[in-house]
Amino acid sequence: MIKAIIFDFDGTLANTLPICFVAFQDVFKEFDNKDLSSDEIRAMFGPSETGIIRENLENSNKENAIELYYEKYLEHHEQLVKPNSEINEMIAYLKEKDIKIGIVTGKARRSLDISLKALHMDNLFEIIITGDDVIHPKPHPEGVVKALSLLEVGKNDSMFIGDSDADIEAGLKANVMTAGVQWLPDYQPSEFSVKPNYIFESVTDLKKYLETAVQF
Missing domain, CATH: 3.40.50.1000 (HAD superfamily/HAD-like)
Known part of the structure; x- marks a missing residue:
């Protein structure tokens, strides 16, 4: 039973996948100047969002990058989810x-x-x-x-x-x-x-x- x-x-x-893509794309563009595709972001999935940023971002300012992720996640949520x-x-x-x-x-x-x-x-x-x-x-x-x-x-x-x-x-x-x-x-x-x-x-x-x- x-x-x-x-x-x-x-x-x-x-x-929620569309909003995750947008937020990660904004982060990697802002901090690493990289334009990542959805498939490239999807390949990072496994850890939490903070783990993904800490493991994959080249820029050392990871805490600010994490804050930007949450800012963009909240900003776009109503529109995308x-x-x-x-x-x-x-x-x-x-x-x-x-x-x-x-x-x-x-x-x-x-x-x-x-x-x-x-x-x-x-x-x-x-x-x-x-x-x-x-x-x-x-x-x-x-x-x-x-x-x-x-x-x-x-x-x-x-x-x-x-x-x-x-x-x-x-x-x-x-x-x-x-x-x-x-x-x-x-x-x-x-x-x-x-x-x-x-x-x-x-x-x-x-x-x-x-x-x-x-x-x-």
Whole structure:
């Protein structure tokens, strides 16, 4: 029986990839005078935003670069990241069914808080684990394991849902059921290199699964 669902954030609960690209492009242009493509930025993904800047920026003034990233992230959020009614309805559905929900994301706490507040999604989740809260980012299972402990739910009663191979690998290493989602634009590979237990192409697919697999 599914008692808890843990979600990735970027590409799973919100279409935030465009704003990440813009903010990183502004930072690397300002501090390194580099015009980076979306693919070049995507190749850096793994650590939190602060980790990406500290590891990849050549300019030594990394703290100011980090501040610029958050400034641009906030500045462009309303324009580039829109609320998704299907995602909001799904969260309301899960809460109505008394399924605990949490987030495990590689995002830094600061940018996640900006997004949650802007999308009116703050205070919806029982637990939140960000890239600031772990030593080892996904695909390491540390974040998922921490989330299970805080939710006080067993591995067999939980599912981790994400849009990337790193998400699926982290869930599998944590020995929880995994689902790969392809329900938001800009993110999804045509197929997952690491095979999840389930693939949901729409929010409706998740609801159908829960209705057949879980007795409420």
